[in-house]
Amino acid sequence: MYHQITKLKQNCFVCVKQLQNIKRSIFASLICLPTSLLALIFFLLLLYNGFAVFYVHLPFPSKPQPEPANFSKANLAGNSLKKLPSSVMYAVKEDTPSVILKTLLPLLQNPAISVTPINHSVVLKPKKAHGYKAVKRMLSSGDNSKQFSTRIRDFLGNRGCKVRFFMTWISSLTPFGDRELFAIESLFKSHPYACLVIVSNSMEAESGSLVLKPFLDKGFKLIAIKPDFDYIFKDTHAEKWFKGLKKGNVSPGEVSLGQNMSNLLRLALLYKFGGIYMDTDVIVLKTLTKLRNAIGAQSIDLENGKWSRLNNAVLIFDKKHPLLFKFIEEFALTFDGNKWGHNGPYLVSRVVSRVNRTPGFNFTVLPPSAFYPVNWSRIKSLFKGPEGKAHSTWLRKKLEQIKSESFAVHLWNRQSRKIKAESGSIINHIMLDCCVFCNSSSSSL
Secondary structure, eight states, rough: HHHHHHHHHHHHHHHHHHHHHHHHHHHHHHHHHHHHHHHHHHHHHHHHHHHHHHHOOOOOOOOOOOOOOOOOOGSSOOHHHHHHHOOOOEEOOOOOOOOOOOSOOOOOOOOOOOOEOOOOOOOOOOOTTTTTTHHHHHTTOOTTOHHHHHHHHHHHHHHTSEEEEEEEEOOOTOOEEEEEEEHHHHHHHTTTTTTEEEEEEEEEEEHHHHHHHHHTTTTTEEEEEEOHHHHHHHHSSSHHHHHHHHHHHHHOSSOHHHHHHHHHHHHHHHHHHHEEEEOEEEHHHHHOOOOOOOOEEEEEEEOOOOEEEEEEEEEEEEETHHHHHHHHHHHHHOOOTSTTTTTHHHHHHHHHHTTTOTOOOOEEEEEEEOOOOOOOOGGGGHHHHHSSSHHHHHHHHHHHHHHHHHHHEEOOOHHHHTTTOOOTTTHHHHHHHHSSTTTTOOTTO
């Protein structure tokens, strides 16, 4: 009996010793593992525990079925629309416009047009709060006294204004500098008996009058008037669009509202009064009085010679011209405040493409050399002085070409505002030819 107990104890001792050996082997194996692997194991364990503790089941609703498209007029955010032959409108892609031309300059043909259907059922009514501050500022800057109609009619009627120019400045007076003043100089240098109306929300103030005083002292006929939007837009498609803007049913978008209002104002002013509209960064080289119902091409397709885009920096049209009516209609029906150029250069390109060769539309599309002899991407070349014999030759020939073929030069302010005109540059020569206050004209143009 004693012998059996002793043998059992020995067996237990051997088992314990074997378990200890196994334990040491396990710990030795763990110690041999890389530290990063151990950390990963512990992290996964912690992650599992945390997931088990904090997991919450959230039921998701089933995907709703799409509603059928509705092309009723009510879906156009309050815009009126003539009856269409189908439930889909078509708009020209903004990189392929077109043309008609009657001028001594080379004719530009209409390019092939591609169209993209617009589904009006996806046009969303904007939130009323969006852009409210911008709209409020715009409304407060207008002519609340309703004297615009009286003042502009008296000015145009009593001054013998056979040649009427319009500019817009929907901004603070601060950026109105030497370049804008020189644009006015060049206008009166070529048209000393013309009348200029500057529709502005800031230049009618005393500070604005001081800016324009040198021209008045010289006997030039010009006036700065705050816009009465309701009067200017009355009896056009812009009237309903503007009411929607005031009520908050039209979103002004991310692009400057002042810029888009300028795009619309120029069209409405010419439609109501007739005349010549010019941007404030356009330098006039020669008289425009022989042009009538004309718009300029900004660029052409070098492969086929057809224009690829028009621009609205210079517009020359009779009162109530049908093309202006179509421009205003397009603005009201397709307004998009989030796309630069959509309501300006692209707009006139789209409309001209559609009405090309339509009976009753008598207008001229001038080639780029008329107003845009240098594209925006190369405008800096006009401000550079001669840098060697070859460059001097190029500058001389380019200047001769511009003087021969161009009525005006668009300076593309967005790209050139900070550039100084160097001595001997093309702009420097143009300034000497087109100045009125030649001793004081700034060389910082």
